[in-house]
Amino acid sequence: MKSILGVLLILTLGTVPAWAVLGQYESSVSVDQQSLKGEDRVQAFEGYKVHQLTTTNGTMIREYVSPQGLVFGVAWQAPFMPDMKQLLGSYVTNLQTASKSQTQVRHLRGMIVKTNDFVFVNSGQMRHWRGNAYVPSLVPSNVSVEVVR
Amino acid sequence: MTQKNGSKIAILGCLMAVITGLVFLEGCGGSSSTSSTTTPAASNTATVTIGFGALGPSGGYVNGIWTTVTVCAPNSSTSCQTIDNVLVDTGSAGLRILNSALTTVPASSLGGVSADSNGDQLQECTQYGDTSYTWGPIKLANVELAGETASSVPIQVIGGTSAAVPSQCLATPVNPTLPNGGNYDTLEALGANGILGVGAFGFPYDCGSGCTLTSNLTQTGYPYYVCPSGQACSAITTSTQVANPIVAFTSSDNNGVLVTLPSIPATGAADATVSGSLIFGIGTQADNALASTATVYALDGYGNIPTFTYNGVSYSSPTNYSVLDTGSEALEFLDASTLAPAGIVECAGYYCPSSTLAFSVTATGATSTSGTIAFSIMNADTLFATNNAAFNDLAGDSGTSPATDFFDFGLPFFFGRTVYVGMQPGVFNGETSPPSAASSATYGYYAF
Numbered sequence: 001m002k003s004i005l006g007v008l009l010i011l012t013l014g015t016v017p018a019w020a021v022l023g024q025y026e027s028s029v030s031v032d033q034q035s036l037k038g039e040d041r042v043q044a045f046e047g048y049k050v051h052q053l054t055t056t057n058g059t060m061i062r063e064y065v066s067p068q069g070l071v072f073g074v075a076w077q078a079p080f081m082p083d084m085k086q087l088l089g090s091y092v093t094n095l096q097t098a099s100k101s102q103t104q105v106r107h108l109r110g111m112i113v114k115t116n117d118f119v120f121v122n123s124g125q126m127r128h129w130r131g132n133a134y135v136p137s138l139v140p141s142n143v144s145v146e147v148v149r
Numbered sequence: 150m151t152q153k154n155g156s157k158i159a160i161l162g163c164l165m166a167v168i169t170g171l172v173f174l175e176g177c178g179g180s181s182s183t184s185s186t187t188t189p190a191a192s193n194t195a196t197v198t199i200g201f202g203a204l205g206p207s208g209g210y211v212n213g214i215w216t217t218v219t220v221c222a223p224n225s226s227t228s229c230q231t232i233d234n235v236l237v238d239t240g241s242a243g244l245r246i247l248n249s250a251l252t253t254v255p256a257s258s259l260g261g262v263s264a265d266s267n268g269d270q271l272q273e274c275t276q277y278g279d280t281s282y283t284w285g286p287i288k289l290a291n292v293e294l295a296g297e298t299a300s301s302v303p304i305q306v307i308g309g310t311s312a313a314v315p316s317q318c319l320a321t322p323v324n325p326t327l328p329n330g331g332n333y334d335t336l337e338a339l340g341a342n343g344i345l346g347v348g349a350f351g352f353p354y355d356c357g358s359g360c361t362l363t364s365n366l367t368q369t370g371y372p373y374y375v376c377p378s379g380q381a382c383s384a385i386t387t388s389t390q391v392a393n394p395i396v397a398f399t400s401s402d403n404n405g406v407l408v409t410l411p412s413i414p415a416t417g418a419a420d421a422t423v424s425g426s427l428i429f430g431i432g433t434q435a436d437n438a439l440a441s442t443a444t445v446y447a448l449d450g451y452g453n454i455p456t457f458t459y460n461g462v463s464y465s466s467p468t469n470y471s472v473l474d475t476g477s478e479a480l481e482f483l484d485a486s487t488l489a490p491a492g493i494v495e496c497a498g499y500y501c502p503s504s505t506l507a508f509s510v511t512a513t514g515a516t517s518t519s520g521t522i523a524f525s526i527m528n529a530d531t532l533f534a535t536n537n538a539a540f541n542d543l544a545g546d547s548g549t550s551p552a553t554d555f556f557d558f559g560l561p562f563f564f565g566r567t568v569y570v571g572m573q574p575g576v577f578n579g580e581t582s583p584p585s586a587a588s589s590a591t592y593g594y595y596a597f
Contacts, residue, residue, distance in 0.1 A: 057365055077467055079359045080370035081276050083320035092322050100326050104498035109477055110278035121548045123278045126355050128451050132553050149468050149552035
């Protein structure tokens with residue numbers, strides 16, 4: 001997060017923010033009326049911006065949006081495993097159709113999926129899950145995938 | 150929630166713990182050697198064996214750490230069944246046993262936990278990081294480990310219900326490459342007769358306060374449910390959660406465990422030829438004193454060692470965490486791209502360097518104690534070709550980039566040392582746990 005160009009803070013306490021969906025437009029934040037209640041903080045960085053959604057139960061979802069307005073990455077830290085259908089949208093299919101050679105399973109602990117245009121990492125245990133997913137072809141050319149965390 | 154069959158039993162367990170605690174305090178108060186007036190110390194050492202487990206080399210997994218558990222009807226020492234091939238897991242909390250493994254003492258003979266006024270039973274959907282899950286009822290049981298008895302502790306009976314698993318729990322799509330569609334309710338899928346979670350973090354329940362708040366009942370991935378006959382399952386709050394059985398011991402050996410494993414050769418050891426000890430209690434008996442040479446790594450509020458440093462780069466919890474985890478078969482250390490300059494090459498999810506490589510990382514605990522941890526990584530293909538089952542140098546990716554990489558010190562780390570897993574102090578059945586051997590470790594600790 002070292003390339004902070006300017007920081008724009010918008011606090012929307014008490015509203016019902018929802019999750020953006022990987023690969024869709026930023027407006028999907030408001031389309032989804034998911035049960036996540038809390039705070040949406042938007043920060044602008046060089047080449048992208050981030051919606052950080054946090055709730056009182058300790059869930060944090062970060063959505064990474066390109067200048068074209070597309071969500072190119074999502075990251076999560078949560079006490080209950082997030083709804084991946086909600087977070088990943090159509091990329092759930094990529095998760096479910098990944099072959100064994102594209103999938104590394106850590107028995108009971110975690111999973112890594114690496115396909116040509118979809119990367120997914122999840123790990124943890126009850127009380128503390130974390131991971132991220134991104135679409136390499138949607139990541140802005142001047143932005144490192146390292147930001148999706 | 151109500152708990153028809155369990156409440157009286159739980160109170161009895163409390164009283165027993167109080168009585169035992171008083172006896173211990175009176176007998177052992179001033180000096181460590183005035184034990185003549187106490188009841189004999191419990192036999193506190195269970196044997197663990199390293200290998201493929203019940204499924205053997207073709208279906209089991211390497212570096213499994215197995216022990217034997219005796220499950221009894223609550224407050225019974227006679228209606229019991231001994232179950233082997235139970236995985237010892239410092240990465241989770243509580244005992245989970247396959248329904249199919251409970252034969253002579255069926256699940257129906259264990260204590261029920263009613264979750265509504267109709268007596269419908271409490272169920273749990275426990276998710277795992279690979280998106281697999283175990284689904285089944287919570288039962289109260291006496292759990293015997295070595296000479297220790299956990300009195301009337303909640304366990305999960307995996308597969309012990311006819312109700313379908315709630316879709317709310319499985320909003321995370323199950324990876325279809327997993328056995329049995331990710332539903333680990335068979336020996337073939339789980340690879341074990343059960344899991345014994347003896348982790349340090351989250352005293353002593355698997356879900357904790359998150360499952361006592363009604364505001365969480367709409368969360369996907371929520372674990373606890375009631376499933377009335379003919380109706381869909383509903384998420385419910387409960388304080389009768391699966392709990393680390395150590396805390397329910399009637400002895401004072403209830404503040405943590407020691408895992409002691411011998412050294413093994415770099416090329417590994419054959420299936421079931423390596424044995425070690427799972428010792429209960431830390432600083433409670435002559436055999437489990439916290440060694441003065443051990444460094445205590447206090448955990449942070451996420452249950453992690455907060456920071457590890459490799460090659461001048463610092464990785465910090467919660468984004469980049471590190472844990473000591475007997476339930477992991479490998480050293481899950483950064484990722485192959487990040488470690489490429491050090492000579493790491495990936496091979497089907499593991500690391501396959503052309504020669505054995507030595508690494509060292511610095512770990513720093515929540516109370517700022519730190520130490521250097523040295524380990525080696527050998528070519529995983531070479532290791533697997535030996536057909537051995539125990540390896541101290543098997544490693545693989547934790548993630549895909551430093552953004553989410555972590556360091557899960559799996560079973561390879563535990564060979565040739567004693568690791569203390571100090572439980573987070575807290576309250577179980579109204580009783581405060583005995584003092585931690587490392588009092589500054591608010592969330593528990595590891596020491597080695």
